[in-house]
Amino acid sequence: MTMTPEQATWFQGTFARLVDNVDQALMGKRDVVSLVLSAMLAEGHVLLEDAPGTGKTSLAKALAATVQGTSSRIQFTPDLLPSDVTGVTIYDQANRSFEFHRGPIFASIVLADEINRASPKTQSALLEVMEESRVTIDGHPHEVGRPFLVIATQNPIEQAGTYKLPEAQLDRFLIKTSIGYPDLAVAERILAGAADRNPSAHLAPVITTSAVADMADLAASVHVESAVLRYTAQLAEATREDTSTRLGVSVRGSLSMIRLAKVWAAAQGRHYVIPDDVKALAAPTWTHRLVLDPEAEFAGITGASVITRALQTVAAPQARTAA
Numbered sequence: 001m002t003m004t005p006e007q008a009t010w011f012q013g014t015f016a017r018l019v020d021n022v023d024q025a026l027m028g029k030r031d032v033v034s035l036v037l038s039a040m041l042a043e044g045h046v047l048l049e050d051a052p053g054t055g056k057t058s059l060a061k062a063l064a065a066t067v068q069g070t071s072s073r074i075q076f077t078p079d080l081l082p083s084d085v086t087g088v089t090i091y092d093q094a095n096r097s098f099e100f101h102r103g104p105i106f107a108s109i110v111l112a113d114e115i116n117r118a119s120p121k122t123q124s125a126l127l128e129v130m131e132e133s134r135v136t137i138d139g140h141p142h143e144v145g146r147p148f149l150v151i152a153t154q155n156p157i158e159q160a161g162t163y164k165l166p167e168a169q170l171d172r173f174l175i176k177t178s179i180g181y182p183d184l185a186v187a188e189r190i191l192a193g194a195a196d197r198n199p200s201a202h203l204a205p206v207i208t209t210s211a212v213a214d215m216a217d218l219a220a221s222v223h224v225e226s227a228v229l230r231y232t233a234q235l236a237e238a239t240r241e242d243t244s245t246r247l248g249v250s251v252r253g254s255l256s257m258i259r260l261a262k263v264w265a266a267a268q269g270r271h272y273v274i275p276d277d278v279k280a281l282a283a284p285t286w287t288h289r290l291v292l293d294p295e296a297e298f299a300g301i302t303g304a305s306v307i308t309r310a311l312q313t314v315a316a317p318q319a320r321t322a323a
Helices: 005-023 030-041 056-066 082-086 125-132 184-192 209-219 226-241 251-267 275-289 294-298 303-313
Strands: 046-049 071-075 087-092 097-102 109-113 134-137 140-143 149-154 175-177 245-247
Touching (some): 005 030, 005 056, 005 209, 005 251, 030 056, 030 149, 030 209, 030 251, 056 071, 056 109, 056 149, 209 251, 226 245, 226 251, 226 275, 251 275
Parallel strands (some): 046 149, 046 175, 071 109, 109 149
Antiparallel strands (some): 087 097, 134 140
């Protein structure tokens, strides 16, 4: 069943209240909050490439408090084991049975801090849970529940002792973005409240986790016209055919775009997706999925420039109708 205009209006109002609540803890970053919240409602995950001290932990805690969920923080280090993330089965001598002890991945919002500092084996422990929202230990699946959002971080400056995320894992992240430093006025407000070391603790929940799951299901019913689907496919194909890329946007990347565009449209109060939604989301959704040709990269070509070129090359559909 397709979302109705009345449902779209309700979704827009609820989404705005969620953003307002998170913005109390992460001041002046409404665009980033909207993008991350959209990723959560699209049931995807977020890769933040940012310098230390920009509010990544505050974002995760504020989101968890807003949706009345739980949050956990995993500090990825070279000696971190997969079981430290997912959990482990331990034999209980008293009961003479094995018991599963859940790891920190079992939370509504999981902050995977400096994910590229862990070994590839530990990084791969996230692949199943990010894709299927469950962990399989000793042949037994364990659901992590809904909502479930992994916010992984990378430090773009310090790369010593890190393990580059493989393309298959990068493709699991719905979006890649950054919080960045606040402007002068916002920085002054933050410093004025320096005595409060945990502003997220004072946030009142706006919605329950079950209602967030309902919002995600509702967003999935947003109408997408065939012309917009074709436009998305053409853009993805343009990135694959670009001479500067060795690997363009995958089919998973195109599916991710549609999922996110549905949420984005509903957040604007629309029950249908328009080409402008795809254009607005192209950079955060697709840039990290591109593998550039080394010569093109050496010449200064970036993933963002490839996306821009595709948007300029492929004509957007002009005529569209609502559902």
